[in-house]
Amino acid sequence: MKVLQATLNAADMLEAGLPGWPFGMQDVVRFSELDPLNHVNNAAYLSWFETARIGYIMEYGLTGMTHSEADPQIVVRRQLVDYLKPILFGECYVVALRTTRIKPSSLVMEYGVFVDGQQRATGETVIVSLTQDGTNRLPWRPEAVGRMIERDGAKTVGFQ
Amino acid sequence: MKVLQATLNAADMLEAGLPGWPFGMQDVVRFSELDPLNHVNNAAYLSWFETARIGYIMEYGLTGMTHSEADPQIVVRRQLVDYLKPILFGECYVVALRTTRIKPSSLVMEYGVFVDGQQRATGETVIVSLTQDGTNRLPWRPEAVGRMIERDGAKTVGFQ
Amino acid sequence: MKVLQATLNAADMLEAGLPGWPFGMQDVVRFSELDPLNHVNNAAYLSWFETARIGYIMEYGLTGMTHSEADPQIVVRRQLVDYLKPILFGECYVVALRTTRIKPSSLVMEYGVFVDGQQRATGETVIVSLTQDGTNRLPWRPEAVGRMIERDGAKTVGFQ
């Protein structure tokens, strides 16, 4: 059995030669992610980031991904990607992910995309925590904030 | 490390409780594959089949996926899917795949999609082997045909 | 202003040289629908069919696409596509659509995909009408059935 995809914790990331990244997602490029230039299309990176981010969000307890009132609806407010070097069919990549800045109901995550330890892309996402009906901000859960500070070294801004 | 995706051979498939399927691909449902009905969108199954099929094609030696003249260009001529039961976010599925009928330059594959041993979908694809410029048929390689007969129990039709 | 996408009624379809098809959707191939073989990927056709089908469903009044109890949840049970000839970047295509057979809570639609009057693909979808919670069948609305019989020449099966 050839294993290709996995969620990686801090120990796995260290072993993969990626210290400083406490969370990652490993996978292999699919044919459906390629475009006629024969490399991964730029839009596919956003789906990779999404997959890694949702794994992170559930692992750190930011939401239970349910529609209950206690769970925030988390939406993307900003997305940035720098494409450093093309990624090709069949290449095995790691999306590394960490939170850098936390405000009471939003935060900034940064990404690195690596193939064999070589950085191929960087990214940044701003996400916002809303009530289920989307009309108001819902503050992050303190225990999730604690994990992001402890594991990721995230800085807090605007908390009292 | 939580393992989420893998290529499965006949022994792996037996262990997964899926005898009679010599090849499979295991993966977990991504958020990007869902639609507003909160289940995997019907189009996503075709990308799953494609990923499994390309793994199969390379494993069995039908093509090297290059643009060299010796390698056929393999195109999809027909695609059928029966959606038996919805597949949900985070579910781990196996796409099982085998060739049932082989003609000199085309063949029929069938698929089963399973979650915890329960069948959620079936599928069938007809693929055709063409020259690189797409203008003529290119016969399958005898050693690849041999593997499909031996491993999958595929029937041949129209060979002399 | 160069027009690229449109919903077509029976008169438009006649004018486009496609008699017998009372409904269609016209669009132009996007770069994001291509794969490394430089033609439209086989999975993209299912999204085209979906776009045309949802337009049809709303036009014929099969559902209002809401989550109210009176509206059925319509799911795809079977999907077939025959790829006759590749479709290329920038080509303008028409997805023609009609219902051929109607049962009390399911129906069969057929599709033709045309470029400059030349047929490039055919398709067939079986859809099923369910209650909003997905647990029971919900019969089609009589006025929608009437429109499918009158406009499409659909045959009914199993009605009392």
Next chain:
Amino acid sequence: MKVLQATLNAADMLEAGLPGWPFGMQDVVRFSELDPLNHVNNAAYLSWFETARIGYIMEYGLTGMTHSEADPQIVVRRQLVDYLKPILFGECYVVALRTTRIKPSSLVMEYGVFVDGQQRATGETVIVSLTQDGTNRLPWRPEAVGRMIERDGAKTVGFQ
């Protein structure tokens, strides 16, 4: 015939109440672009930008989109999107596009996404002009640079 998608020139954009944008692409949200939050998924915006950008690139003569040596291979180096307000199923949107800064073999484009004149998103892309083999930079064609200066008011940087 209900018209939904089109390439818009400066006169069309003025008429649409979007002065200062010399180029745009109008379309309607497809079901396949939605995610379980019932709005357009963040990755879909990159495909919209791509569609508009390729239309722009061909219209302004930056490349003929061929594989000939005279045509550059244009790749995305950076992508930024700000999601201001969700976009919903069936909404008709305009992607407005203009070049703001041009270097000899790269440039910066900015986007606005509008629904009924209301801005829903902004974006920025850096693209780079490469030789067909991807190993070297290929300078922009002077006539294309001239059009971007004249029509878009683009600033040039680093030209001699």
